[in-house]
Amino acid sequence: MVTSGHLPVPNDSGGLVEHAISQPIGTPPLRDLASGKRTASIAVTDATRQCPDHLLVPPMLRELEAGGIPREAITIVVAVGTHRASTDAEKREKLGDGIVDGYRVIDHDPYDAAALATCDATIDGIPVQLNRTVLESDLVLATGRVEPHQYAGYSGGGKTIAIGCAAEPVIGYTHGPAMLDRSGTRLGVLEGNPFQAAVREVARAAKVAFVANCVLDDDGNLVAVGFGNPEMVQDSLAQQAAGMYVAPIAAQVDIAVAGVGYPKDQNVYQASRAASYLHFAPTAVVRPGGAIVVPAACPEGPGEGTGEQRFFAAMCEPRADFLARVRAGDFRPGEQRAYIMAQILESVSVIFAGVDDPGPVEAMGFLTAPAIESAIELAGDIAGRPASMLVVPHALLTMPVVAAGVPG
Numbered sequence: 557m558v559t560s561g562h563l564p565v566p567n568d569s570g571g572l573v574e575h576a577i578s579q580p581i582g583t584p585p586l587r588d589l590a591s592g593k594r595t596a597s598i599a600v601t602d603a604t605r606q607c608p609d610h611l612l613v614p615p616m617l618r619e620l621e622a623g624g625i626p627r628e629a630i631t632i633v634v635a636v637g638t639h640r641a642s643t644d645a646e647k648r649e650k651l652g653d654g655i656v657d658g659y660r661v662i663d664h665d666p667y668d669a670a671a672l673a674t675c676d677a678t679i680d681g682i683p684v685q686l687n688r689t690v691l692e693s694d695l696v697l698a699t700g701r702v703e704p705h706q707y708a709g710y711s712g713g714g715k716t717i718a719i720g721c722a723a724e725p726v727i728g729y730t731h732g733p734a735m736l737d738r739s740g741t742r743l744g745v746l747e748g749n750p751f752q753a754a755v756r757e758v759a760r761a762a763k764v765a766f767v768a769n770c771v772l773d774d775d776g777n778l779v780a781v782g783f784g785n786p787e788m789v790q791d792s793l794a795q796q797a798a799g800m801y802v803a804p805i806a807a808q809v810d811i812a813v814a815g816v817g818y819p820k821d822q823n824v825y826q827a828s829r830a831a832s833y834l835h836f837a838p839t840a841v842v843r844p845g846g847a848i849v850v851p852a853a854c855p856e857g858p859g860e861g862t863g864e865q866r867f868f869a870a871m872c873e874p875r876a877d878f879l880a881r882v883r884a885g886d887f888r889p890g891e892q893r894a895y896i897m898a899q900i901l902e903s904v905s906v907i908f909a910g911v912d913d914p915g916p917v918e919a920m921g922f923l924t925a926p927a928i929e930s931a932i933e934l935a936g937d938i939a940g941r942p943a944s945m946l947v948v949p950h951a952l953l954t955m956p957v958v959a960a961g962v963p964g
Contacts, residue, residue: 597690908922
């Protein structure tokens with residue numbers, strides 16, 4: 557078994573947050589930024605992200621109001637990207653009843669032309685279109701979690717706005733095969749990462765002035781938090797996160813059990829990330845011909861949003877035809893997850909254990925088993941026996957790095 561390392565867990569998470577917002581990184585205090593401004597927006601993470609927005613948002617609201625922006629002039633935008641809109645219950649779980657009842661809280665909609673506006677900027681000739689409420693705010697803020705991200709290296713910074721509040725062309729550009737196939741687009745790497753560079757360019761165009769980012773450990777404890785300049789906060793927290801999340805292993809294995817956990821285990825689109833994070837590590841954790849077991853019930857099936865449904869449809873296409881289509885430039889946001897998973901299935905088998913409805917999962921080319929024990933048995937049949945096995949309870953956080961490289 558391999559798990560992440562540890563950072564000290566504070567006795568008082570609220571106190572850690574209050575100290576951090578009183579010492580912003582690279583910016584004046586938020587109340588000073590708010591002074592003289594009429595409106596503000598805060599883009600927050602959606603239900604697919606485990607981020608303690610209920611701790612991060614209240615002090616930001618307090619500072620905005622102390623700086624002279626009244627609560628009726630503050631909008632909280634749930635950055636859903638191309639995922640489904642959040643429910644009222646999810647908003648309350650993320651933000652708390654007091655914020656949902658006391659402030660304007662809306663979902664981003666990348667398909668509503670009236671809810672979008674265009675920045676005075678382009679990326680590779682593509683107009684930067686983002687949420688209109690965000691772009692028209694005098695002061696733009698965001699929350700986020702700094703954790704390993706397969707494309708961005710680490711999440712956080714301005715990504716909640718640059719991707720979560722973007723129109724479909726921006727999401728399509730950043731998540732297209734031309735971007736994903738670039739050598740610098742890698743898990744755990746910020747410097748020289750073209751995906752991260754595009755995210756930062758969009759965030760600058762949106763004039764993101766202030767973020768609240770955090771780091772959680774494997775148990776969901778808040779262990780680090782930063783407020784201030786998006787890039788400086790992200791860089792600072794990514795350094796701390798790397799020391800915790802990177803875990804060396806001796807060699808590739810035949811079988812890996814890739815733990816997911818809530819909320820990523822709610823659908824196949826999100827849960828499949830556990831397999832892709834292990835496969836697209838600096839060296840693939842599982843050797844070709846092996847198997848990755850993903851324990852996830854996936855009660856939402858493939859997923860309910862537009863991007864998730866595109867993922868499902870693409871995974872049901874003949875694999876060679878789909879890969880050829882996407883590489884020829886015929887691509888829509890959401891299909892990037894299918895592009896990644898189709899490549900993985902050319903090398904290893906992926907077995908979903910304990911999934912509620914095996915039918916759609918199997919239609920996508922994955923294998924299923926009723927329980928983790930039977931999934932491991934099936935993995936042994938595929939990989940051969942005796943088989944080496946690695947259990948990664950938190951595969952979306954822990955980054956196993958093969959110390960010996962690929963066996964010759």
